[in-house]
Every structure is written in C-alpha cells, then in structure tokens.
Amino acid sequence: MADRRILILAEGRFGVLDAKTATCVIRYAPDEVVGVLDSVTAGATTDEVLGFGPPLPIVARLEAGLALGPDTFLIGVAPRGGRLPEAWRAMVKGALEAGLEVVSGLHTFLGDDPELAAIAARSGASIRDLRRVPSDLPVASRKAASVDALVVLTVGTDCNVGKMTASVELAAAARRMGFAAAFAPTGQTGLFLGGRGLVVDRVIADFVAGAAETIVLDNAPGQDFVFVEGQGSLLHPGYSGVTLGLIHGSQPDAMVLVHQPTRLRTLNDEIEIMPLPDWIELHERMAGYLKPAPVVGVAINGYDLDDSAARAWAERITADTGLPAVDPVKFGAEPLIEAILARGLDKPRPSAVARGAGR
Amino acid sequence: MADRRILILAEGRFGVLDAKTATCVIRYAPDEVVGVLDSVTAGATTDEVLGFGPPLPIVARLEAGLALGPDTFLIGVAPRGGRLPEAWRAMVKGALEAGLEVVSGLHTFLGDDPELAAIAARSGASIRDLRRVPSDLPVASRKAASVDALVVLTVGTDCNVGKMTASVELAAAARRMGFAAAFAPTGQTGLFLGGRGLVVDRVIADFVAGAAETIVLDNAPGQDFVFVEGQGSLLHPGYSGVTLGLIHGSQPDAMVLVHQPTRLRTLNDEIEIMPLPDWIELHERMAGYLKPAPVVGVAINGYDLDDSAARAWAERITADTGLPAVDPVKFGAEPLIEAILARGLDKPRPSAVARGAGR
Numbered sequence: 001m002a003d004r005r006i007l008i009l010a011e012g013r014f015g016v017l018d019a020k021t022a023t024c025v026i027r028y029a030p031d032e033v034v035g036v037l038d039s040v041t042a043g044a045t046t047d048e049v050l051g052f053g054p055p056l057p058i059v060a061r062l063e064a065g066l067a068l069g070p071d072t073f074l075i076g077v078a079p080r081g082g083r084l085p086e087a088w089r090a091m092v093k094g095a096l097e098a099g100l101e102v103v104s105g106l107h108t109f110l111g112d113d114p115e116l117a118a119i120a121a122r123s124g125a126s127i128r129d130l131r132r133v134p135s136d137l138p139v140a141s142r143k144a145a146s147v148d149a150l151v152v153l154t155v156g157t158d159c160n161v162g163k164m165t166a167s168v169e170l171a172a173a174a175r176r177m178g179f180a181a182a183f184a185p186t187g188q189t190g191l192f193l194g195g196r197g198l199v200v201d202r203v204i205a206d207f208v209a210g211a212a213e214t215i216v217l218d219n220a221p222g223q224d225f226v227f228v229e230g231q232g233s234l235l236h237p238g239y240s241g242v243t244l245g246l247i248h249g250s251q252p253d254a255m256v257l258v259h260q261p262t263r264l265r266t267l268n269d270e271i272e273i274m275p276l277p278d279w280i281e282l283h284e285r286m287a288g289y290l291k292p293a294p295v296v297g298v299a300i301n302g303y304d305l306d307d308s309a310a311r312a313w314a315e316r317i318t319a320d321t322g323l324p325a326v327d328p329v330k331f332g333a334e335p336l337i338e339a340i341l342a343r344g345l346d347k348p349r350p351s352a353v354a355r356g357a358g359r
Numbered sequence: 360m361a362d363r364r365i366l367i368l369a370e371g372r373f374g375v376l377d378a379k380t381a382t383c384v385i386r387y388a389p390d391e392v393v394g395v396l397d398s399v400t401a402g403a404t405t406d407e408v409l410g411f412g413p414p415l416p417i418v419a420r421l422e423a424g425l426a427l428g429p430d431t432f433l434i435g436v437a438p439r440g441g442r443l444p445e446a447w448r449a450m451v452k453g454a455l456e457a458g459l460e461v462v463s464g465l466h467t468f469l470g471d472d473p474e475l476a477a478i479a480a481r482s483g484a485s486i487r488d489l490r491r492v493p494s495d496l497p498v499a500s501r502k503a504a505s506v507d508a509l510v511v512l513t514v515g516t517d518c519n520v521g522k523m524t525a526s527v528e529l530a531a532a533a534r535r536m537g538f539a540a541a542f543a544p545t546g547q548t549g550l551f552l553g554g555r556g557l558v559v560d561r562v563i564a565d566f567v568a569g570a571a572e573t574i575v576l577d578n579a580p581g582q583d584f585v586f587v588e589g590q591g592s593l594l595h596p597g598y599s600g601v602t603l604g605l606i607h608g609s610q611p612d613a614m615v616l617v618h619q620p621t622r623l624r625t626l627n628d629e630i631e632i633m634p635l636p637d638w639i640e641l642h643e644r645m646a647g648y649l650k651p652a653p654v655v656g657v658a659i660n661g662y663d664l665d666d667s668a669a670r671a672w673a674e675r676i677t678a679d680t681g682l683p684a685v686d687p688v689k690f691g692a693e694p695l696i697e698a699i700l701a702r703g704l705d706k707p708r709p710s711a712v713a714r715g716a717g718r
Contacts, residue, residue, distance in 0.1 A: 205561070
C-alpha cells in the first residue's frame with residue numbers, strides 16, 4: 001500500500017466530521033496522500049483544517065491536484081445516501097482521463113456508469129468500487145461464536161462517532177502489547193486502509209449478519225484478537241438494523257463503546273443521546289440474548305478536546321459507568337486491551353499472555 | 360388478480376410450515392390455485408395436507424400440473440438463503456417453455472438467468488421476480504411517524520410464525536368493522552397476494568428502514584389503518600437487523616405480537632423462545648426509544664391447534680400478559696382491532712369511529 005499517491009476529493013466538505021474517509025486516510029496513511037481537493041478550504045494545508053497530521057496541500061481545482069502527481073483519486077466524502085453528486089462528476093471524469101485509479105465508497109457503483117467506464121477503458125484508468133460485495137454470503141447462524149480469537153466489536157452512541165478509528169487503534173495497541181491482532185473493516189474507509197472485510201451496509205439485508213460472520217471467520221485464524229469495526233447505532237432511525245445485524249452476526253466476546261462527550265444530540269436526527277450506562281445496558285442486553293458480551297470500556301472521540309479535557313472526560317465517564325475510558329487517538333487504546341484481558345472471557349487466553357508479552 | 364390460474368411449486372416441502380408462500384396463497388386466494396407440484400405428497404389433495412381450504416390436486420410431475428391449465432407458475436417455497444435449488448430448475452424451464460408466467464420470490468433473480476431468460480424470450484413467457492426492489496429508496500428519518508393513519512406493525516417470537524397472515528387478518532377485520540384499512544406487504548408472499556409494498560429483506564441494508572418508511576407513506580393516504588407485515592424476529596441470529604429496521608423505519612403506533620404457542624424453540628436455530636412478557640417489553644423498548652408504541656395484543660398461530668385448544672391458549676396468554684389474544688385465522692382479528700382503539704393512541708381517531716361504524 002505504501003507506494004500509493006492519493007489525491008482525495010472532499011469538495012465542499014473537508015473537515016473532521018464531514019469528510020470521514022478523507023480524515024481517516026490522512027490520519028492512518030499520511031505518507032500516501034499528496035493532497036486534497038476542496039474549493040472551500042483551498043489554500044490552507046490539511047493540518048490547519050484537521051488539527052493533526054502533515055501539512056498537505058488543499059487545492060481548489062482538479063488541474064492543481066493532478067500537478068501533485070497522484071496515481072489514485074479517492075472520493076473521500078460519503079454523502080448521506082451514498083450517491084455521486086453531479087457536481088463531482090466532472091472531477092471524476094478528469095481523474096479518469098488522466099489515467100488515475102478512481103476509488104469510490106459510494107452506493108452507486110462508478111464502474112457501472114457507462115460514461116465513466118468508457119473513459120476508463122479509453123485512458124487505461126481503473127475504477128475500484130469499495131462497496132462491491134460478494135453475492136454468495138450466508139444467512140448468519142452463530143458460527144462466529146466458534147473462533148478461538150477474542151472477537152471485539154466497536155459500538156457507538158451515534159453514527160460517524162469514531163468506531164472505525166477506535167477499532168484501528170485497538171488493533172494497534174494490541175500489537176504493541178505483543179498480541180496478534182486483526183482489524184476487520186466493515187466500511188469503505190477501513191477497507192481502503194487495508195484489512196480483510198467488506199462493506200456490510202451494502203449487503204442485502206438478509207445477509208448483513210452473515211457478512212459479519214464471514215468477516216470474523218476470515219480474520220480469526222492465527223489471531224489473538226479480531227477487532228470488528230461497528231456501524232451505525234442501535235437507535236439510529238435509518239441504520240439501527242445494520243448495527244443489530246453486526247452484533248448478532250459477529251458474536252463478539254466483548255464490545256467497546258465509542259462516544260464523543262461533546263455530542264449531546266445525534267448528528268443526523270438530533271435525537272438526545274442517552275446516558276452511557278443506558279447505552280451499555282442496551283448493548284449488553286441485545287448481544288446477550290444470543291451470547292454474553294460485556295462492554296469492557298469506552299473509547300472517547302476527543303477530536304474537539306485538548307489532552308487535559310479528554311482526560312477529564314475519561315475520569316467522568318469512568319465515574320459514571322465503572323469502566324475504563326480513554327481517547328485512543330491521543331493516548332493509545334492499551335487500557336481497553338487491559339480491560340478485555342481482565343474480564344477472563346470464556347475463550348482460550350491470548351497467546352501473547354502465555355508468551356509473557358501481555359500486561 | 361382473480362383471473363389467475365396458479366400452479367404452485369412446493370417440491371419436497373409442501374406443508375403448513377415449510378411451504379409458507381404456497382400455504383398462504385391457498386388460504387387467501389384459493390379460487391386462483393389450480394394445483395400444487397410436490398412429489399412427496401402427490402396423490403393427496405391440498406386440504407388433506409393443510410387441514411383447510413378446497414381439495415386441490417397435488418401432482419408429482421410438471422406435465423400433470425400443466426394439464427390442469429395454469430397460466431402462472433409460482434415458486435411457493437422459500438429455501439433458506441433464497442436461492443434456486445438445481446432440482447427445481449428443470450421444472451421452471453418446463454413452465455417457461457409452456458408459456459406460463461413464472462413468479463419467484465427467490466433472492467436469485469430468475470429474470471437475470473441467461474438460460475431462463477432465453478427460454479422465456481423464445482416461448483413468450485414472462486418472469487416476475489417479486490424481490491426486485493427500487494434502487495432509489497431513502498435512508499429512513501422518522502417520516503413515517505407523520506402519517507394520519509394508525510400504523511400497526513406485526514412482530515413475532517420467531518421467523519415464519521405468521522406475521523403476514525396476522526397482518527392480512529387484521530386488515531380484513533378492520534374492514535369488517537367499517538374502517539379503511541391497508542395491508543402493507545414487506546415479503547414476497549404478501550406482495551404476490553396484492554397490496555403496495557416491497558420485499559424489504561432484499562433491500563440493501565442501509566435502506567431497510569427507508570423501505571419500511573416508503574411503504575407506510577405509500578399506503579397511508581385515505582386509510583384509517585395501515586397494517587405493516589413484519590419480518591424475522593429481534594432475536595434471530597440472521598434476520599434481527601431486518602426486524603429492527605422495520606420497527607424504526609415504519610414508526611408504528613402499535614404492535615401486535617405473533618406467537619405459536621406450541622413452538623418452544625426457534626425453527627432454524629433452536630434457541631429457546633423466551634416468555635411473552637419479555638418479548639413484549641423488548642419490542643416496546645426498542646420501538647419506544649424513537650417513538651412509543653405499545654404491543655396491544657397477541658395473534659396466536661394455531662395452525663396445529665383445534666378451536667378449543669386455541670381458545671385455551673388465548674386465555675392463558677391473556678393471563679400471562681394482560682393483553683387480548685386470539686387466533687385470527689380461526690376467530691377473526693376483531694379483538695385486536697378493539698385493543699388498538701381502546702389505547703387512545705396519539706393520532707386522529709380513525710374515521711369510522713367518527714362515522715359511528717367502529718366498536
């Protein structure tokens with residue numbers, strides 16, 4: 001992966017919350033990004049907008065972006081509903097004409113668009129639709145419960161709250177502690193970053209849980225931990241079904257709750273976010289009908305907090321819930337790995353503990 | 360619809376529980392069915408196998424079925440996973456060669472099969488895939504809560520427990536009581552019987568709740584009641600996500616819980632079915648996070664009970680839950696309609712009450 005040169009399209013939406021894919025790729029693969037296309041923030045550098053990462057150029061026009069020498073054109077914004085806005089179409093065409101690989105996480109497959117496909121065929125460019133999923137997924141039947149690896153699912157108090165980031169950080173922390181750990185992506189951004197997975201919200205509804213089951217079974221061999229990226233929220237009016245399907249399909253041994261302390265209402269629907277103990281109880285209950293799975297800790301999304309505020313929130317959340325809480329981006333997810341190990345879950349102990357590498 | 364002449368394929372599976380589509384079509388459109396194809400029960404008549412309905416012939420071979428003069432060939436069995444077993448393929452080909460309209464609720468679209476499509480093109484036959492769904496469904500956003508009609512969703516203690524049947528019976532009872540009532544199908548059988556709907560479990564997962572929302576908005580105008588057919592169960596390892604999506608997408612004013620008293624474990628996964636008060640609380644809780652919706656009564660699936668046993672179960676369920684319970688197929692769903700009206704739900708009173716027709 002390290003030899004990609006990525007130009008990220010984030011037109012009109014570049015920022016931490018609106019351009020989730022763009023932000024995550026800049027966070028976890030900064031060496032691969034050559035610049036960002038966004039006419040609103042153009043002229044600034046990415047670190048000025050995001051508050052982290054290297055100072056990558058933001059440009060307003062495709063020509064300026066192509067001048068940065070990209071080989072990959074990533075659509076780094078996921079509009080609600082997932083379809084390609086007409087305004088972006090001209091830029092996609094330009095990127096294809098320039099021979100770049102266009103990578104898209106949109107629901108509408110660019111590869112199925114006759115005009116775009118024709119341009120790609122002419123220029124030798126390729127189109128990768130991240131949401132393409134296999135057509136032979138099973139109906140889930142609790143098979144994921146049988147793997148030896150500890151399966152940890154991230155769940156959240158809203159959508160777009162940091163479940164993918166928390167999962168990546170959990171896997172990184174586990175590896176730093178000497179464990180074999182897989183990040184199992186279930187969304188387009190995680191899949192673009194790498195890992196064995198598929199975009200579960202693209203799957204036909206009957207097979208969502210089966211997709212989660214498949215992802216766990218694919219990732220588990222040889223691992224101590226599989227960190228499954230969660231999706232949506234159990235109380236999101238549009239996406240709750242995907243969330244429950246992931247819980248029942250992946251059959252987690254433990255869950256980590258992801259929460260942004262300063263978010264009081266949900267982003268899309270402005271529903272008041274209920275207290276964390278209620279969220280914890282709800283998730284443990286819905287998972288527990290089929291298999292017990294504690295929420296072992298809270299991953300704080302502190303993108304808008306400084307270090308001391310994030311620490312203060314962690315203390316407050318621990319007081320409210322009795323669980324460890326940490327902003328894994330700022331401080332690492334090690335306390336959450338410790339929390340999983342401390343539970344004495346009903347699985348073989350991770351190998352690294354036996355090797356003396358853990359704790 | 361009343362001029363269809365339907366031959367139903369239920370090969371190897373004809374019976375009340377295994378051949379759900381076949382059974383429901385014989386129950387609700389008996390005048391349209393000319394016979395059933397099933398080599399196991401061939402020689403008997405359908406009433407002998409099902410215990411209800413007219414004595415329709417069951418034949419072993421396609422040729423004998425074609426001799427009954429059908430114009431429609433319905434695949435009346437939905438295999439787990441929804442795909443066409445190879446053994447049925449020859450019969451589908453024969454039906455197409457004979458010029459029949461082949462109607463399928465399978466996940467694999469027969470119309471996309473080059474061999475079958477070629478036969479249809481040659482013979483003039485048509486193929487109707489009930490699971491084809493629109494590609495422009497929205498992400499749900501609680502819009503279904505805004506309709507004037509009372510929205511009633513059936514939910515169940517398992518899949519294949521009678522939610523469609525209960526919904527059809529509820530609509531019929533409401534009409535008998537003088538109300539304007541729509542049956543809103545969400546599965547292939549209901550859609551085949553008629554009504555405005557779509558097969559929600561075929562929808563891409565992000566849009567399941569949006570599909571339910573769309574169905575409610577389409578059906579509500581001019582109706583006092585919309586009875587939305589539920590799917591799956593909140594605790595089914597494979598389908599729970601679809602169930603929750605329907606609950607949050609359709610924004611019901613009330614729910615009716617469907618239960619088969621003699622079923623102690625779930626059909627596919629053999630999970631013990633928990634007590635009804637727990638089911639009621641679970642559904643009211645999961646719906647209620649977004650909008651309060653009481654479970655107003657229990658619809659008993661008494662396919663394996665005689666009238667007096669069904670009445671005894673109804674009394675016992677009422678004692679356990681404090682709610683009215685009735686086998687709507689045997690006795691009509693009127694008590695459940697009364698129960699909805701008695702709740703004084705926060706909607707305009709149904710027009711028929713104002714007209715003096717109700718209660």
